[in-house]
Amino acid sequence: MSETTRSETRPISAAFDALTPIVDAVNDGAFHLAYWYDENDDASIAEAGRRVTRKVLSALGIRAGEHLLDVGCGPGAPAVLMASESGARITGVAISDEEVAHARRRAAAAGLAGQVEFRQADYMELPFPDAAFDGVVAIEALLGAPDLPAALRELHRVLRPGGRFAFCHCTKEVALEDGQMTRFNTSTWGSELPTLSQWLDVIRSAGFSVEEYAQFGPRVLGQKDRYHQALAARRTELVSTAGEEAVGRFEQSMAGFFAPEAGTIGYALIAGRRSRD
Template structure:
């Protein structure tokens, strides 16, 4: 098993600052996998925006309620949620620069009174019990060293009956040796931790006092994003090599040539709720 870099707040801050800046130029404001269907225009920007809407639909929040965004990135998804639903949003990230940029975006859009972003660790959230009506995490759980601890924190800050929505990768199960090497390599390069299986996610929810409502496999709608990621890695190779390390980047590109990421990674939209007291 490839060894992941030791997680420190300072190293994470610098790493994600740089990575977000590079990827945002290719992906746009909604910095996550896209959702493609027959009604879309086929662009990456439209698809990533559509994925955000898939998550928003499942939060089922209404005006005046409060939502926590774990791993806020650019802040664009949180701001879209606030515009669409009239809610208050608090976004958190370990990257101080992401937080600053997201707050600036909130001010530009005239939403600073309802949407703010703060530096915080999802494994130790600085919020009171039951203080949010919904929580979401869009492709941020993969960077958490202890998912179980994060889900317990989410269960704590959610109000009874409050919803959690997760959009992220999952482990499809044992694959060929090349695919296993690709998983290890991708996780090392991007400071991720191997994703659970779908059953593994549900077990984590249960342990945190959360009840699974929906497990929707979106792999067929999302995997065009892998092509965009690979092309971005190729065209911006000097920058990625600098961020990830020359050897790690070279190994990653070699593994991507040899194995199909879709063989081991699926993409899922999970909805759960906090059990009532």
Template sequence: MDATTPTREDIGRMYDETAALSQLFIDGQEHLPYWYDDRDATPVIEAAKRITRKVAEAINLRPDEEVLDAGCGVGAPAVQLAEEYAVRVTGVTISPVQAVEAQRRREHSEAATRVAFAHGDYHDLAFPDRSFDAVVAIESLMHAGDLAAPLAEFLRVLRPGGRLAIADCTREAHVSADRAAEFMAAFQIGQLLSVPEWISRLREAGLEVEEYTQCGPRVYGMGLRYLDRADELHGELTARFGEDTVHQLKQSYRDYFAWSADIGYAIIAARKPYL
């Protein structure tokens, strides 16, 4: 890890500070939405739920399976998976504030008995070997300081034949290492891999890659729609967080999504071998 790579403490602190904002702004769906095109008028929260469904469908989640949500945020995707797919979900987050917020969300869910949350680190999971049928990591591995460690942990806690689904931003093939490093440093990102690099890393970890979808134009490429959401909620956001915070929020979105020619988005499904 070099001096520009955010530490686990940095990431935890960042998400501690943004937990309340994400609850109001995107109802806890702390990942990017999916819109089909500019004419798709789906509300932002429902568009974000599409990513969770695409992840679930990529690995064919089935009722009563045990699922680990690695980097669960404030719990909205985990609760959605439990409600819509009748799976049992355990979520872990490096942010203690997010863990508390996720527990509160769980208490108000119809699937409360099938969801649990904990403060934890996917580099070193506190679960026995072969505990889960599936692992999902939705825009969380971008923060991994050492990608080999969480992948090894996922392999360990998966049962033979268990599946892993990753949804994350990716580096387009034309982007130089220097250009990628600039993006990573600006937004506290530890990993920005191309799709071929992701496939290589997963195979090196001992996983079998079964499917991958590059949907960058419909996800990262549509991100500036967050500005419309900020305008929609301007009064509520200003009343709770202040005018300066709202201004900074909107500028951060302009900065983050200004890289649309360089950044993609992929959903990748892999499996632990049966033998």
């Protein structure tokens, strides 16, 4: 990683370091949103989060023995789940040392340390050779990319020709009020939120062939009160382990992220492959 890239990502890395113990506790090691069928679905936030991971895994179609790159792997729960259910070998990367440490402990506890590897790395400048992976997955990891087209080109570079990808991200469905958009963008490191059409365009422009996409925003973002409730239920415990300041920042970020009205933000899963050269 160049010194320029390192200096640009250091503030984000430090923020994730502070948030990791909170996410690990509230969402059982998954730094992504969850999926509920309706208001009567009583799944925990952790179990509903695993539904998202499994949807991504199903769309990806990775097979036993293949090598998958998990970009922005967080505290490691999705990678461990995908490895255990697919038999694939998985390398997860995150810019946060704390996330990597939590992820390694999780893989070891699951008995998968030999199948799942975690490394500190920036997805804008990956430490892997060309065509190193059979699959690439990014679950909400690209939203904060400082240069989304460049990030996608880097993922394209490390994916073998014919290799498969699955990206899962929020989408802008309708125009938002300035205040709501500002609060949302602040919670995602200031990045502009693309529409689904814009996501498809930028992914294709990077050289990927899109073969499937699905929109299930209402089942992910339509249950936003559940995220607040899950955090509130464990707030005292979290303050004792992560500190009041970190918990307060997380609450503020959640408030901004969920500020837009229902139906204005979507959640898309986009899958396909790198065209054969």
